[in-house]
Amino acid sequence: MDLFEYQGKQYFGRFGIPVSAGGVAETVDEAVAQAEAAGYPVVVKAQVQVGGRGKAGGIKLANDADEVRQHAGNILGMDIKGHRVDRVWVEQASDIDEEYYASFTLDRAAKQHLLMLSAQGGVEIEEVAAKDPDAIVRLHIDPVDGLSRETARQAAVDARIPERAVDGVADILMKLYRCFVDGDCDLAEINPLILKPDGAVHALDAKVSLDGNAAFRHPEWEEYDKTEVLDDREQLAKEHDLQYIGLDGSVGIIANGAGLAMSTLDVVNQVGGEAANFLDIGGGANADVMAAALTVINHDENVRSIFVNIFGGITRGEEVAKGVVEGLRRVELRAPIVIRLDGTNAEEGRQIILDAGIPASKLISKPTMLEAAREAVRIANGGEGGA
Ligand code: GDP
Ligand code: MN
DSSP states (O other), X not given: OBOOHHHHHHHHHHTTOOBOSEEEESSHHHHHHHHHHHOSSEEEEEOOSSSOTTTTTXXXXXXXXXXXXXXXXXXXXXXXXXXXXXXXXXXXXXXXXXXXEEEEEEETTTXXXXXXXXXXXXXXXXXXXXXXXXXXXXXXXXXXXXXXXXXXXXXXXXXXXXXXXXXXXXXHHHHHHHHXXXXXXXXXXXXXXXXXXXXXXXXXXXXXXEOGGGGGGOGGGHHHHTTOOOOHHHHXXXXXXXEEEEOSSSXXXXXXXXXXXXXXXXXXXXXXXXXXXXXXOOSOOOHXXXXXXXXXXXXXXXXXXXXXXXXXXXXXXXHXXXXXXXXXXXXXXXXXXXXXEEETTHHHHHHHHHHTTXXXXXXXXXXXXXXXXXXXXXXXXXXXXXX
């Protein structure tokens, strides 16, 4: 789950990472009150989960209440790259000598944590990576050993951060690493990390993505549910308690088990198609779950065919078949279903589907995963259904 800047800064605060004094506001009056509390001059910042807010007019300096009114009035409700601004963060403005970049992520392939540090911050790190890759220090950290202060210092030196900022940067790296590990982040990024004229180092922005798998040990994360940004499809899936991830293709996917769902994406890809989503309906594929899954997939306008790929284990074939038949009765689908049903009681399941007498323009049964994938992709790519 991605946090907004103001939430990320509050999260940083818990780990002792210095940020500017400020507060969040949903109205112009609240913005003025936050500015008065922080002290002028202030910066009014649009809270959207997308970079480049400054260029889009979403970050403005204000010297007094009138200017706060004017800027907050313009920024609240603004559209930045398709994201509507519902809140602004108002903080004490900072004098900046230099802007750096620092982040921790998990490098799954290397099975290690990855620090990225650069003396060229304030711009998108992808841009730095493209223009001047040597300006980014990449350092793998063994999660068992952790990050030592010497290593953090050395990384700052290697990134060509000036001597007077090295200790301050190293200190923040240590704290950001604790935030990343103890705070269960997938990403903890500061861009820019600034050096002020007085030599202090300070986080001017915060990008934090939390690892949802760790939610069980963070009851305090519940407050982020209220502000979480999901696309329509993901919102609907969440309401139905489904494990769903929206993708960009045209073949809707329903499978039981995360492993099978992932293999299904691969097979669709292998035969020249693109999946519209990942959806794992788990073990309990009854009519309610199937109807909910079909509803969510049907909501996606890009979907041209729906590949239901079920291998019955604990889930029995006839349950799945009943679910599909009932789901078809409840949901008026825009795209045909291609179903592959195998495993426990698959025969009984196929018979139920046959007996339901659903026309082949709506439901096609195929005996293997590969054949079903070919058929679903053929339809999605413009071929006629019912072959
Ligand atoms: P992003 O571009 O959407 O990631 O927004 P940031 O919060 O990173 O801000 C973008 C840029 O605005 C920074 O790199 C700074 O150059 C500038 N900026 C933001 N806050 C301040 C501030 O308090 N003082 C000054 N002088 N510049 C600021
Ligand atoms: Mn930034």
